[in-house]
Each structure stands twice: as structure tokens, then as C-alpha cells.
Amino acid sequence: MPDSSSSAMMRIGIVGYGHLGQFLVEKITTAGARLGVTLAFVWNRNPDKLRGSVPEQLILYDLSDFKDRGVDVIVEVCHPRIVKEFGVLFLSHTHFLVGSPSALSDQHLNTQLRQAAEEHGRTLYLPTGALWGGQDIQRLDDSGALKALFIRMSKHPSCFRLTGDVLSDWTSNEGRRVLFSGSVAELCPVAPNNVNTMAAAAVAAGTLGFDGVRGEIVSDTALSDYHMVEVEVIGLNGFSVHTVRKNPAKLGAVTGTATFNSFWSSLLVCKGHGGRVYLC
Numbered sequence: 501m502p503d504s505s506s507s508a509m510m511r512i513g514i515v516g517y518g519h520l521g522q523f524l525v526e527k528i529t530t531a532g533a534r535l536g537v538t539l540a541f542v543w544n545r546n547p548d549k550l551r552g553s554v555p556e557q558l559i560l561y562d563l564s565d566f567k568d569r570g571v572d573v574i575v576e577v578c579h580p581r582i583v584k585e586f587g588v589l590f591l592s593h594t595h596f597l598v599g600s601p602s603a604l605s606d607q608h609l610n611t612q613l614r615q616a617a618e619e620h621g622r623t624l625y626l627p628t629g630a631l632w633g634g635q636d637i638q639r640l641d642d643s644g645a646l647k648a649l650f651i652r653m654s655k656h657p658s659c660f661r662l663t664g665d666v667l668s669d670w671t672s673n674e675g676r677r678v679l680f681s682g683s684v685a686e687l688c689p690v691a692p693n694n695v696n697t698m699a700a701a702a703v704a705a706g707t708l709g710f711d712g713v714r715g716e717i718v719s720d721t722a723l724s725d726y727h728m729v730e731v732e733v734i735g736l737n738g739f740s741v742h743t744v745r746k747n748p749a750k751l752g753a754v755t756g757t758a759t760f761n762s763f764w765s766s767l768l769v770c771k772g773h774g775g776r777v778y779l780c
């Protein structure tokens with residue numbers, strides 16, 4: 501087994517080889533050495549997708565074998581189910597960057613992951629993704645001055661992946677349609693791939709949590725070039741912040757292009773911040 505402690509390089513395990521996984525593997529391969537990060541392994545549900553693109557010695561066939569690869573940080577970029585099945589096990593050996601934070605809307609899992617991080621002194625990292633001002637929200641929350649938080653994500657209908665069929669009937673020029681409005685806890689199961697930004701916000705706003713942070717998803721056929729993320733923060737004594745982020749995105753893209761680079765920046769932060777949850 502490689503000894504990660506003797507190496508100055510941070511060894512990364514990538515779990516999932518879709519859009520984000522491929523982007524991160526490419527970044528680590530091309531720019532990692534200069535920035536002190538290297539690949540420990542890549543896992544994908546279907547390993548055939550890895551052959552030819554990832555060196556054979558870096559392919560992990562059985563995810564339970566991650567411990568044998570001397571990994572410092574595991575990056576989940578596939579599905580909330582993997583967070584549920586492996587998150588606690590990962591944290592008992594290594595730091596863990598959760599790419600699908602909507603998984604944390606499951607309160608039982610949320611508690612288990614926090615406890616595992618604390619018990620093993622490993623950091624549970626949450627990427628801010630497309631959330632602007634996440635650390636500011638967290639600071640406001642830490643000081644006890646956060647009263648309310650609302651996030652609206654508006655996208656072209658082709659950019660949504662919903663579990664129900666609320667959007668199966670969209671037409672090319674129908675304009676704006678509010679798809680869902682409610683707590684982030686209610687939203688996560690409806691649109692697990694579209695609400696990661698809101699989930700990161702619910703973690704930042706820990707005292708409000710997934711039940712207290714409000715969210716809205718809006719389909720808008722006018723948004724053919726970008727996703728829009730609006731954040732409204734209400735604090736004490738009339739304090740308020742309203743941000744509007746335009747995230748360039750192609751038609752049909754679930755993830756805005758700026759979010760990929762945001763993820764890469766988040767990964768470079770994961771050098772260990774103790775046994776706790778850390779927004780990065």
C-alpha cells in the first residue's frame with residue numbers, strides 16, 4: 501500500500517466519471533503536479549468507461565478497496581446514493597469532499613457523517629458550487645444573526661433532471677414556470693441533481709438547516725445561455741443581501757461552466773481542517 505503520509509503530494513480518489521469526474525481527472529493530470537495533487541485512483545460504476553482514458557494502475561474496480569490506495573481525499577462526483585453507502589466508511593479513513601450534498605437532506609445520514617468526521621478527525625468538505633457568499637452566510641449563522649435564507653435557481657427546461665414528470669410537457673417558447681417552491685428538504689428528493697447549490701446553502705446556514713432554508717426552482721425558456729442563482733439573506737436589525745449570479749451554461753447542461761472551476765478550487769482546499777464539516 502502506498503504511504504500517503506510520506507508524500508508531500510495530496511493523493512485524490514475520484515468516485516464517478518461523468519462530467520465533473522472527467523473534468524477533475526483532466527485537471528489533476530495536467531495541472532496537479534504543480535499544485536501538489538496527484539491521482540490515487542478513479543472509480544466508476546462501469547469501469548469500461550475508464551479504460552483507455554485512465555491509466556490501468558489508477559482504475560479502482562471495487563470501491564471498498566479504496567483503503568489500499570493511500571488516499572488523502574475522496575471526491576464523490578456521481579450520485580447521492582454513494583454518499584449514503586460509503587460516506588461513513590470513507591470518513592473513517594480519509595477526508596471526504598461530497599459532490600452531491602443533496603444527500604445531506606437525509607437527517608439521519610447528515611448526523612452519521614458529522615459524527616464520523618468528528619470521531620475520526622477527518623474533514624467532511626462541501627463544495628460551494630454555484631453558491632455565491634457561502635462563507636459569509638456561514639459566518640452570519642455562526643454569529644447567531646441569520647434569520648432567513650431563500651435561494652431561487654432558474655434554468656432552461658432542458659437543464660432540469662426531475663424525479664417526477666412536472667416538466668415533461670414544456671414547449672420551446674412557454675416562458676417562465678415556477679416548478680417548485682418550499683423547503684430545501686422538500687426540494688432535494690424532487691430535483692436531486694439540480695439543488696446541490698441549495699443543499700450547500702442549507703449546510704452553511706446550519707441553524708436554519710434543510711427544513712428552514714427556502715428554495716424555488718424555475719423553468720424559463722428565455723435562459724438559453726445561462727443558469728441564474730438568486731440568494732436572499734435576511735439578518736437581524738434590517739440586515740439583508742440579495743445576489744444574482746448568471747452562470748454560463750449550454751442548453752441541456754445540468755451544471756454551469758463556472759461551477760466546474762469552482763469545484764476544482766474547492767478540491768485544492770481539502771488539505772485537512774479537523775473533524776468537522778467545512779464549506780470550501
Ligand SMILES: NC(=O)c1ccc[n+]([C@@H]2O[C@H](COP(=O)([O-])OP(=O)(O)OC[C@H]3O[C@@H](n4cnc5c(N)ncnc54)[C@H](O)[C@@H]3O)[C@@H](O)[C@H]2O)c1
Pocket residue numbers: 516517518519520521544545546576577578579580581582598599600601627628629630692693694696697754755759
Ligand atoms: N455541488 C455542486 O454544486 C454540484 C454541481 C454539479 C453536479 N453536482 C453533482 O455531482 C454529481 C456528478 O455530477 P456530473 O455533472 O458529473 O454528473 P454526470 O451525470 O455527468 O455523471 C455522473 C456519473 O455517476 C455515475 N452514476 C450515476 N448514478 C450512479 C449510482 N447510483 N451509483 C454509482 N454511479 C452512478 C454515472 O454513471 C456517471 O458516470 C451529481 O450528483 C450532481 O448532482 C454537484
